[in-house]
Amino acid sequence: MPAKNVRLILFGAGKSRKKYKANKVILLKDIIESLDNPKIKEIRSLHKKKYRKKFGKYLIEGKRIVAEALEHGAKIDSIIISSDYIGDETYQESVLNSGIRNIELIRVTEKVFLSIAKTESPQGIIAVIHKEEHSLEKSLGKLPKYPYIVTLENLQDPGNMGTIIRTAEAAGVDLILVTKNSTDPYGDKALRSSMGAIFHVPIVEVEGMEWLSLLKINKIQVIATDLSATKTYGELDYRGGINLIIGNEGHGISKNLLDQADEKIIIPIYGNIDSLNASVASGILLYKAREKRGIV
Amino acid sequence: MPAKNVRLILFGAGKSRKKYKANKVILLKDIIESLDNPKIKEIRSLHKKKYRKKFGKYLIEGKRIVAEALEHGAKIDSIIISSDYIGDETYQESVLNSGIRNIELIRVTEKVFLSIAKTESPQGIIAVIHKEEHSLEKSLGKLPKYPYIVTLENLQDPGNMGTIIRTAEAAGVDLILVTKNSTDPYGDKALRSSMGAIFHVPIVEVEGMEWLSLLKINKIQVIATDLSATKTYGELDYRGGINLIIGNEGHGISKNLLDQADEKIIIPIYGNIDSLNASVASGILLYKAREKRGIV
Numbered sequence: 001m002p003a004k005n006v007r008l009i010l011f012g013a014g015k016s017r018k019k020y021k022a023n024k025v026i027l028l029k030d031i032i033e034s035l036d037n038p039k040i041k042e043i044r045s046l047h048k049k050k051y052r053k054k055f056g057k058y059l060i061e062g063k064r065i066v067a068e069a070l071e072h073g074a075k076i077d078s079i080i081i082s083s084d085y086i087g088d089e090t091y092q093e094s095v096l097n098s099g100i101r102n103i104e105l106i107r108v109t110e111k112v113f114l115s116i117a118k119t120e121s122p123q124g125i126i127a128v129i130h131k132e133e134h135s136l137e138k139s140l141g142k143l144p145k146y147p148y149i150v151t152l153e154n155l156q157d158p159g160n161m162g163t164i165i166r167t168a169e170a171a172g173v174d175l176i177l178v179t180k181n182s183t184d185p186y187g188d189k190a191l192r193s194s195m196g197a198i199f200h201v202p203i204v205e206v207e208g209m210e211w212l213s214l215l216k217i218n219k220i221q222v223i224a225t226d227l228s229a230t231k232t233y234g235e236l237d238y239r240g241g242i243n244l245i246i247g248n249e250g251h252g253i254s255k256n257l258l259d260q261a262d263e264k265i266i267i268p269i270y271g272n273i274d275s276l277n278a279s280v281a282s283g284i285l286l287y288k289a290r291e292k293r294g295i296v
Numbered sequence: 297m298p299a300k301n302v303r304l305i306l307f308g309a310g311k312s313r314k315k316y317k318a319n320k321v322i323l324l325k326d327i328i329e330s331l332d333n334p335k336i337k338e339i340r341s342l343h344k345k346k347y348r349k350k351f352g353k354y355l356i357e358g359k360r361i362v363a364e365a366l367e368h369g370a371k372i373d374s375i376i377i378s379s380d381y382i383g384d385e386t387y388q389e390s391v392l393n394s395g396i397r398n399i400e401l402i403r404v405t406e407k408v409f410l411s412i413a414k415t416e417s418p419q420g421i422i423a424v425i426h427k428e429e430h431s432l433e434k435s436l437g438k439l440p441k442y443p444y445i446v447t448l449e450n451l452q453d454p455g456n457m458g459t460i461i462r463t464a465e466a467a468g469v470d471l472i473l474v475t476k477n478s479t480d481p482y483g484d485k486a487l488r489s490s491m492g493a494i495f496h497v498p499i500v501e502v503e504g505m506e507w508l509s510l511l512k513i514n515k516i517q518v519i520a521t522d523l524s525a526t527k528t529y530g531e532l533d534y535r536g537g538i539n540l541i542i543g544n545e546g547h548g549i550s551k552n553l554l555d556q557a558d559e560k561i562i563i564p565i566y567g568n569i570d571s572l573n574a575s576v577a578s579g580i581l582l583y584k585a586r587e588k589r590g591i592v
Contacts, residue, residue: 072568163573172566193573200568234587270468270586272368272496277459277489280579283572287580290566291530 031083032108035115040108043080043128044116049184056131058186061122068196075130078104082113082124118188131186136177136204136211140218143174146241148293149220150286151177151206153257154248155278158183162193163279164246169197171286177243180207212260215243224253224261225285227275233265238289246285249278327379328404331411336404339376339424340412345480352427354482357418364492371426374400378409378420414484427482432473432500432507436514439470442537444589445516446582447473447502449553450544451574454479458489459575460542465493467582473539476503508556511539520549520557521581523571529561534585542581545574 032040045051046059057077060069069076108116116126140147150168155161161183168176178185185194185203215222220241225233245261247253258264267281276284328336341347342355353373356365365372404412412422436443446464451457457479464472474481481490481499511518516537521529541557543549554560563577572580 163576166569167572167576169567169569170565170572195569195571197567197569267583269466270591271465271493273462273465273491273493275491276463276466276579277575279573280459280463280575283576283579284583287563295566 030107032106032112035112037112039106040112040116043078043106043126046128047118047188049187052131052184052186056133057128058131058191059116059118059126059128059188060191061117061119061126061188063123063125065191065196066125066127069127069129069199072196072199074199075132076103077128077130078106080106080108080113080116080126080128082110083107084110084113084124119192132202134202134204136206136214139175139202139204140214142202146239147174147220148172148289149175149177149215149241149243151179151211151243151245152182153179153245153253154251155182155246156249157278158187158189159193160249160278160282161185161187162190162195162197164282165190165194165201165203166197167279167283167286169201171290173201173286176201176203177206177211178203180205209256209260212257221263222261223263223265223289224258225266225281226258226261226264227252227266229264229266231263231265233267233285233288236263236265236292238292239294242289242293244285244289246278246282326403328402328408331408333408335402336408336412339374339422342424343414343484345483348427348480348482352429353424354427354487355412355414355422355484356425356487357413357415357422357484359419359421361487361492362421362423365423365425365495368492368495370495371428372399373424373426374402376402376404376409376412376422376424378406379403380406380409380420415488428498430498430500432502432510435471435498435500436510438498442535443470443516444468444585445471445473445511445537445539447475447507447539447541448478449475449541449549450547451478451542452545453574454483454485455489456545456574456578457481457483457486458491458493460578461486461490461497461499462493463575463579463582465497467586469497469582472497472499473502473507474499476501505552505556508553517559518557519559519561519585520554521562521577522554522557522560523548523562525560525562527559527561529563529581529584532559532561532588534588535590538585538589540581540585542574542578 034040042055043059046055046057052058060066066079113122113124113126150164150173152161152164155164155178162185165176165185183190185191185198191198212222218241220243222243222245223236223238224245225247245253245257253261267276267284269275330336338351339355342351342353348354356362362375409418409420409422446460446469448457448460451460451474458481461472461481479486481494487494508518514537516539518539518541519532519534520541521543541549541553549557563572563580565571
């Protein structure tokens with residue numbers, strides 16, 4: 001055993017703790033104490049979109065989402081654990097599983113841990129995940145014959161971004177495209193709102209208009225919501241390959257993109273109010289399309 | 297003119313500002329400078345549910361929502377204006393209108409204003425609104441023959457509260473019931489999320505189970521969402537008088553209430569995720585019911 005490593009002895013979990021003594025020995029590196037440690041600095045930088053892009057990684061914080069990442073086979077780079085953390089069941093299982101999968105375990109002091117954490121209660125555990133980056137062409141190749149695609153154009157609110165990704169996964173969407181000027185789906189708040197859906201539905205970042213040409217070549221019907229549309233969302237045929245575009249919260253879908261849409265639809269408002277919340281409108285639309293496409 | 301009043305001269309608004317000199321003179325009281333002024337203390341107390349209940353009033357902050365309250369005939373008690381505020385179009389129109397309607401105008405120093413304001417950019421204007429409190433019996437009497445009612449039971453997140461009220465107004469709901477253990481629909485965040493819908497759809501606070509008996513006497517079908525239901529939300533007949541119950545974000549609808557429901561339905565999840573966001577689920581359900589009831 002290298003001198004720089006220490007033994008971490010994990011005891012049996014939860015209610016049955018007393019029955020066990022030690023059921024697993026995992027090698028962990030020394031506890032990192034320096035805020036300026038290069039590895040810690042790199043991890044901390046992942047709170048910024050620029051560095052998430054550069055390193056192709058993002059952070060998730062807290063027991064629940066880390067457990068989900070482990071369970072659903074996300075590409076985990078490393079798991080950071082606070083030395084102050086007194087493990088409970090989920091935590092220990094995470095560590096055990098990560099040991100099995102040869103994920104790097106990084107133990108840090110509470111001070112270093114808090115310098116990385118962004119959430120209010122990070123619960124002593126953070127994971128670094130590799131972004132699964134694919135080209136649109138490759139992604140399209142993996143889809144069903146008549147795919148259900150959603151494009152988020154210039155969406156600005158991270159809460160909406162996460163919630164719409166969550167809703168899309170719930171509605172059985174096959175692929176999400178996110179235009180480059182949108183808020184980052186891998187940012188802290190978007191990830192929290194997505195409730196783990198980010199590990200399931202593939203997401204491709206797109207820019208320019210080439211992606212639209214590619215969809216058109218693949219005979220995918222492009223459907224846009226538009227406040228001046230005369231057709232309502234309930235009147236449309238959503239069968240076949242479709243791409244629903246969801247636009248910016250305040251300004252809707254750009255004129256450029258609207259002009260290219262095969263169909264424009266509106267969700268009617270029956271009361272004395274201007275508009276629906278962006279996540280709610282997306283939910284109504286995504287479930288209507290799912291319903292009219294038939295059960296997956 | 298009483299000695300305690302000062303003149304406020306308002307100039308023409310917006311682009312046409314140069315064309316006007318002074319188009320209205322409104323009497324305002326002295327600028328309140330003391331943080332301990334009894335009136336200011338009462339207004340400030342309205343951030344707490346307890347005092348909103350005691351005084352039957354609530355606060356709205358910012359130009360847009362104050363303008364909406366004025367436009368839609370909300371019962372405005374008073375308007376508080378910061379002395380530092382340099383009026384623009386909306387602000388001036390608000391003040392002009394309020395003058396016409398004999399609403400009390402309260403000028404305060406910026407320091408006093410900021411001691412009242414809760415939002416990040418209150419924009420120098422806050423209004424105190426009288427809650428429109430009705431009994432359920434009276435409210436039911438004013439509804440259409442086959443009313444569309446929504447009950448929010450033990451809803452905890454103010455953002456969801458406001459967003460669901462907004463969505464209900466958009467879907468043409470006639471009445472909203474809020475159980476007493478829910479977050480207050482008149483709290484700051486709920487009001488912001490409701491986007492002015494609070495001025496349109498009547499809201500009645502209920503407790504115990506009497507309200508349910510009253511609905512049943514009125515032959516209103518009680519529909520509950522339930523994760524163990526076998527019927528999907530698309531299979532139900534929503535015509536006639538209906539009451540959709542939306543439950544707590546984490547725990548759903550209480551067993552007590554579920555047991556009393558005429559119908560239990562579920563919104564299916566097609567992907568690898570546990571649940572939908574509460575506001576999104578409500579939106580899908582509220583619009584499905586509206587669709588199946590026919591156009592209002």
